[in-house]
Amino acid sequence: MRGKWILASGAAILLGAALGAVTLLWRSGAGGSAPSDPTPPGALAEISLTGVVRAQHVVGLAAPIEGTLFNVMVGPGEEVHEGQLLAQIRNTALEEELEAAGEEVRRLEDRLKNLESAFLAARLEASRANADFSRAQAEFFQAEKAALRQQVLYREGATPRRVYEAAQAEFKAKEEEYEVRRKAAQAADEQVSAVLNETETVRKALQEAKERMELAGSDLLAADVVSPANGILTAVSAKAGEEVHPEAGDLLQIAVDLTQLEVVVEPEPTVREKIRPGQQASVHVAEAPGEVFPGSVRQVGEEGAIVEFTSPAPGVRPGHSAHVRIRLP
Structure with a gap:
């Protein structure tokens, strides 16, 4: 009689242990661990980069004659108007x-x-x-x-x-x-x-x-460098007192049509490989708080990527810093 009771107690203990193991396995399978991330390691849905705003359309002015740059009336970032005298060149001969x-x-x-x-x-x-x-x-x-x-x-x-x-x-x-x-x-x-x-x-x-x-x-008279259009002076390649020559390239550069802008960004090579022309982007400029300008990637090369956008905001000008987000497929 006593032997039967001992046998029954052992069977009950074994049954309880089996039920506990089954319950533990069920809980582990039902939600004990988070689902795996479907995004492969290293993949990005969006990349953020910083760059400098510049105009898509730039007019270059070479020195009209050979001589010494005598005077520069405006500096980079200043507005210029068509017909405005920008610089003077002296030629003693x-x-x-x-x-x-x-x-x-x-x-x-x-x-x-x-x-x-x-x-x-x-x-x-x-x-x-x-x-x-x-x-x-x-x-x-x-x-x-x-x-x-x-x-x-x-x-x-x-x-x-x-x-x-x-x-x-x-x-x-x-x-x-x-x-x-x-x-x-x-x-x-x-x-x-x-x-x-x-x-x-x-x-x-x-x-x-x-x-x-x-x-x-x-x-x-041709030694007077005059602006051919309204815009913003973006670059002056020489200083007063330096020699200039018509074949030396642009002496001055003027950004025109300031609604058509672009941002030059320089991503790391591994990131640049993921950027393709035509990808959608958004541009944020500190001088236009709250504004988000839609754009797209126009060009990708070893030197970086160019994102073009249209800005109706007059406060956004060439030379401003911009934050660019490019959406990846």
């Missing part, structure tokens, strides 16, 4: 050429005035000389006619020798005067022609000197 051309113009103008006066005087002298020549010529012809008549009469014995010789002497005197007046008139006419020719030469030289002066002046 052009300045010297302009000064020399100006002096040449003044000298030739003075010379031209003197020649014009000389031309009037030469014409007056030529007019007088030709009048004297015409008078001497008429008297010469008259004396010649009288001398020939007296010669005929003298041969025929119809006039005294004294009258004949007087007529010959008068003819000789008038002939000499005629020759003197002829040469004087010829010289006066030649002087008029010479002055006229020199006047034309000086007038032509004056025109050329004025053209050189205008060209040098226009070149110096």
